[in-house]
Amino acid sequence: MSAEVELQNVSIAFGNFYAAKNVNVKIGAGEFFSFLGPSGCGKTTLLRAVSGFLEPSQGKVLIDGQDMAGIGPNKRPTSLIFQNLALFPLMSVADNIAFSLEVRGHDKVSRRKRADELLDLVALNGQGDKKVHELSGGQKQRVAIARALAVEPKVLLLDEPLSALDLKLRQKMRTELRAIQQRVGITFIYITHDQGEALTMSDRVGVMNEGELEQVGSCYDVYEAPCTPFVATFVGENNAFYGKVEKVEGGKVKVQTGGSSFIGQAGLGLDKKNYKFKAGDEVIMFVRPEAISLKGSSKKAQNSFSAEIKTIEFEGNLKNIFLRSKEGVDIRFSVPSSTDTSGMAPSKNVSLSFSQDNAVVLPTGALALD
């Protein structure tokens, strides 16, 4: 059983400070939805409003169409996995998992049976009698998931549950979480500041900034068609060219930036329609590092410019090349590690190009800070 979760104009204030501002989103039954945003943007606060530990100052939380106002966390069909897991250290693994059954008065035998089933589900068979501190980080993670699933929630809420794990384990758990979600078929609402995590697991992502939900969309949309400069720079890397609109032709926008003019696509607004620009508008053109290539290597690349190499960074599968253009814009682009870069060296000038299909033009706004 899964449920639909809807936030209607949800705002949450602490004194005069709004940790969430007018959030509207409808999360479908059985969906894996992630809230993605930098630290302190109000993700945990929003999740606590869904789980019932906090009442929104304004707006409504609806689960399966039912208004949750005044309904406590123990009465909602949700189950929360805490940022630090909050397992009960003095109980065995099985007792932890079956705690919600104990609460409902199930007898010892049926509790144990259910705990063993859930241990199977999270691939921890036979570990029920261990103490929590005897488990590894990844195993604790799974116990927390099993414990939360034991209440048979319609919605599982996960607050950065992987943040304490090391990289390899995190990647493994991503796949596993996704698999568990598909097996149990309930709604997962996941919170993270790690865009890789959000993009690999989710059906849809909501990008948050300073309490506001800036964009909701499929992983692909959020990455390829960001609606705001914040989303463009927070989700993945992006190069930002500030400039003024010179000319608009259909969906194409010619932007005057520094000495050169580039052509790009007008970005999609929140209403799914292309932004309407007119000559003279202040805009930012975003080009992903992987969309930039050395001049001449791609025929489709209509925009070209030259810049001075600052540093070259080796990142395993990629080489990141940091440059500065004549106009003083910092640019980054990446090539596969196998690319021969012997001709490139710091302080050398290179000519680069990118296709107009890969350049997104958005109205000016705040970027994500790195």
Add this chain to the structure above:
Amino acid sequence: MNSFYKKNGPVIATFFLVAIIFWLVFLIVIPQLYMLDLSFRPNLPPLLRGGPDDVYTLTHYKHFLYGSETSKDAYNYVDIGVFFDTIITAVLVTIINLCFCYPIAFYIAKLATPNTARLLVLALVIPFWINELLRSFAIRILFAGEGVINNILLELGLISTAVNFIALDIALYTGLTYAYILLMIFPLYNALETLDTNQLEAAKDLGSSTVRTHWRIVIPHAKAGIASGCTMVFMLTAGALATPVVLSSPNTYWFTQLIYQWFNMNDNWSRGSAYSIILLVVSVTFVLLMMRLFKVTIGEVVR
């Protein structure tokens, strides 16, 4: 030991060691051994001490059990009665104290905002700047026949004649409970404070009632603190003197009052020592038994 020296430097480390050894040897071990020795000797005038009559004897311990040779009773019902009254009352006071302090400590540790918590701690501590004797008299004033509480109750018409709180030992219980409240609150607070608040929320999220959350999660977590607080309160209550002297009804005796009488009024230090030793041994044994029962180790309690 080496690391202790390294950590604190030679001067401070030596000072600590000397101070601790002095404290242990001169203020605890030697006086207690002296008392133990004294309790096994007859009560002799100073001139005869060390003489041929000064031999080890169990007469004081026998006196506690069987009474004086002239008494007709088989056992010393009076002293044994006072002894068990004292122990049972001390247990009751400890339990009342725990029930009273647990919610307060929990509130300060987990629910109050930092400012409220500080204020509450201050409000708890400040009354203890007044000495125990004065606090006991203050409680006596509250509970006396013509006291504050009786006057208020009479004024409100809730009672028609004054209640004798002193004779009912209500004043004594209140005074004893209040006397060592801080020694219960602080170990409890320390233990509760280390409990991760998320665990309380997790339990709630899993559907647990408040009572069950406390029973299954908070109390097990705070067990050592509870044991530590109860031990201290029990020991100090059983050994209290000032509060019972001021607040007990004329026909209630506290065991320490007997000890005091043997030492001071009857000038029988040997018997006083024997009675103190009995109180000490029984209290310690009782505490150890309780700790065994609740599966707490000494290491946890003193942590």
